[in-house]
Amino acid sequence: MLPPEPVLSLDHADIYQGKKLVLGNVSFQINKGDFVYVIGRTGSGKSSMLKTLYADLWLQTGKGHVAGYALNALTPRDIPQLRRKIGIVFQDFQLFFDRSVEDNLKFVLKATGWTNKADMDRRIAEVLTQVGLDTAQQKMPHQLSGGEQQRVVIARSLLNHPQIIIADEPTGNLDPAVADQIMKVFQAINTGGTAIFMATHNYELIHKYPGRVLRCQDGQVVELRG
Template sequence: MSVLSFENVHISQEGIPTLTDISLTVEAGEFYYLIGKSGSGKSTFFKSIFGELVIDSGAAQVAGYDLVTIKNQDIPYLRRKLGFVFQDFQLLTDRNVERNLAFVLEATGHKDQTEIKTRIEAVLEQVGMSNAIHKRVHKLSGGEQQRIAIARALLNNPVLILADEPTGHLDPEVSIEIMDLFKQLTLQGTSIIMASHDYHTIQRVPGKILKCEGGNIVPVNSL
């Protein structure tokens, strides 16, 4: 089964048609850039994937859930199969790295403290930040904070990560390091859709490209 499958999907935001006739499929381990001007529908697309916006018509499936028929009580379970990475990291700056990650696991129903610690150590090793487990978030560089944010996204073993401008606040060298990390994750089977205006990074780190334009999302071969 595909990680994501949209077929002739129409989506509105606040009653206004925003995306029309969207058809695309994302398989396990695929990496997509999502480009397009502000207001072109990128955020609408992401919101529909994690169940914040309803599907007006068409067929839509994500991580084994039918987005057309999904019940409100099932949306939290859908979101546990997704990871989210943001431009501004959205870490809790008054806590250390371990407490940032433990907060997410506890909030999603994990109670065994030994299991929580083991999972935290595993994702930090995955992103090359094992030595930061006890550090305060505000003491970390921007690149280090984004690595922690990616570790947070990995905690519940997501099949798909949605990344919204994750290199927007990083310098070019650090941006490439983060992109290399994303590429490693896709090799392990995690799919990634990354919204980006960072065309320099897109050119240096190739991936499949989707473009939001004119109310549609279409694959493009080049920028």
């Protein structure tokens, strides 16, 4: 039996923020269906690593693969294609507040090559139903709670059927009860076969929703053994 094909891997990778080395000699892989947390203090390199994985920062040393793309060989024109194959969830939502939920999602579909209106309408309805917001299409973001806005962001990340979702502190701005609801959404997505790679400070969630845990500490990434 063949070993599983990783959807994300780093191999002796050095992670830089500008000219500063923040994480050295990083090696790990995430397979289809994995749920992996990355923890560490503020400034330990978590966000820089995630930004490298979705090509907001360049991988300068070592090798990396995400959704079939070699990070160490990316060209600027590859970046939109890479980001169509992954979902990205930010802590600060990054929604357009001058347009409806539906138009926020439609903007992403158009930007990633969708042209058929019926197909776009159907996909938007599917992802909003998946995150429990099937009646929110015509609402404006300011009409939604913080938890509902984060659900829209998760729906947005699902639009192009990603192989993996990279989430940077997705519950960081939410109260515990709402964070719990958001984690249940991520768990359901993960159960459907999509890998999740999530940076978090929330150790309670890790205990409640166990997964693999990587720690950024002293310029290294180590996997914690439970």
